[in-house]
Amino acid sequence: MGSPIDLGKMFGVQVRVDLTVLLVAAIFVVMGVGENPTLRNVLDEATYVVLLFLSIFLHEMGHAAGARLFGISTLNVTLTFFGGYAQLGKQPQRAIEDIVISFAGPATNLAIAGLLYVWLTSATSAGLANHSWGILWQVMYANLFLGLLNLLPGFPLDGGHIARAVLAMFLPLTTARLIVGYIGVAVGFLFIGLDLTGGFGFGLLIGMLLILVASQEIQAARAGRF
């Protein structure tokens, strides 16, 4: 995959992009344009893909902002083929830290979706809507999807971190890790199933990745490793 390219710092966080993003972006544009490769469609799809990756970037910056609340620095935010990740200076120690930091990412997407929804509906009723607003509706739905998907309670999704922290208040940590690990595997199979039935492009790739990471977590929990 090579090493990610540094784009400089934003709010004290190093921003990096993996070149695989370009590959995924190109596939998205080709898939989105379909059988109508007019210049306008290509530009529309490219605009959508840029805004989609911007939404993923803001999701990760949401985590970084959540971490800062507890004095935890973020070493970098990196965009890559499966989305993005924020590398924190240290792991959250207390459950409340883990919950707030994990929730801050999806919450950012839900906030963007909410703001876009209010803006677009009021602009539409005022008769201001035009062609390019269709792209913004797509971005609204993408953010809604990103927020809800990441809140599913399976590891390694953000919702899995939240569920693990909550479960660990009542159960031994190993049991909590196993439960969210198994839910992560189930969510992975759900994505693959949705992809195969045509409902969710990229579900196969994301689903396999989830199953892989969740299985590693299950093995680590069983062995008492972190």
Ligand SMILES: [Zn+2]
């Ligand atoms: Zn996240």
